[in-house]
Amino acid sequence: MNTLGENRTLRRTWRAVDLVFEVFCIVCLVATLLIVLWQVFSREVLSNSPSWSEESARILLVWVGFLGATIGFREGAHIAVTFLVDRFPAVLRSVIDRVVQVLLLGFGLFLIVQGSQFVADAQAATLPGTGLPRSVLYLMMPVAGAMLILYTVLQAFGISTPRYAEPDDAAELG
Numbered sequence: 001m002n003t004l005g006e007n008r009t010l011r012r013t014w015r016a017v018d019l020v021f022e023v024f025c026i027v028c029l030v031a032t033l034l035i036v037l038w039q040v041f042s043r044e045v046l047s048n049s050p051s052w053s054e055e056s057a058r059i060l061l062v063w064v065g066f067l068g069a070t071i072g073f074r075e076g077a078h079i080a081v082t083f084l085v086d087r088f089p090a091v092l093r094s095v096i097d098r099v100v101q102v103l104l105l106g107f108g109l110f111l112i113v114q115g116s117q118f119v120a121d122a123q124a125a126t127l128p129g130t131g132l133p134r135s136v137l138y139l140m141m142p143v144a145g146a147m148l149i150l151y152t153v154l155q156a157f158g159i160s161t162p163r164y165a166e167p168d169d170a171a172e173l174g
Helices: 005-044 051-075 092-119 138-154 167-173
Strands: none
Touching: 005 051, 005 138, 051 138, 092 138
């Protein structure tokens, strides 16, 4: 039996994980901006561009791509072509929604498995500019996969995941 207290605890827990995930994405984006600004300033004003800056910005940009795509999924911000599916009967639309959720779970699992394999395979190689293991490029794949699975499971159980939906948007999502 699921009590109201357990439901609140679950909601608080996933919101805390979600907040950490989102703050980390924002920090990566700001760090990318600052590194690129420093790189341009160093090159144009100081005539000496640091060797680590381009590589660090690239790593962070890859991370922001994976994290941002997952946050976009959470918010329902990805493009969906529904003009055909919207014409189907409600029962068939429900079946299609479940199939899409299963495919998303599969994709999340793929990101976890393949990303973990990339991380393991690239552990020995190092990046020339920073000296970091090449695996840091792929580190966000399994993280994004886990968050995609979390959001998909929550949505499958009818829990609304968008945090920034406008009142009109919330009515469409519900």
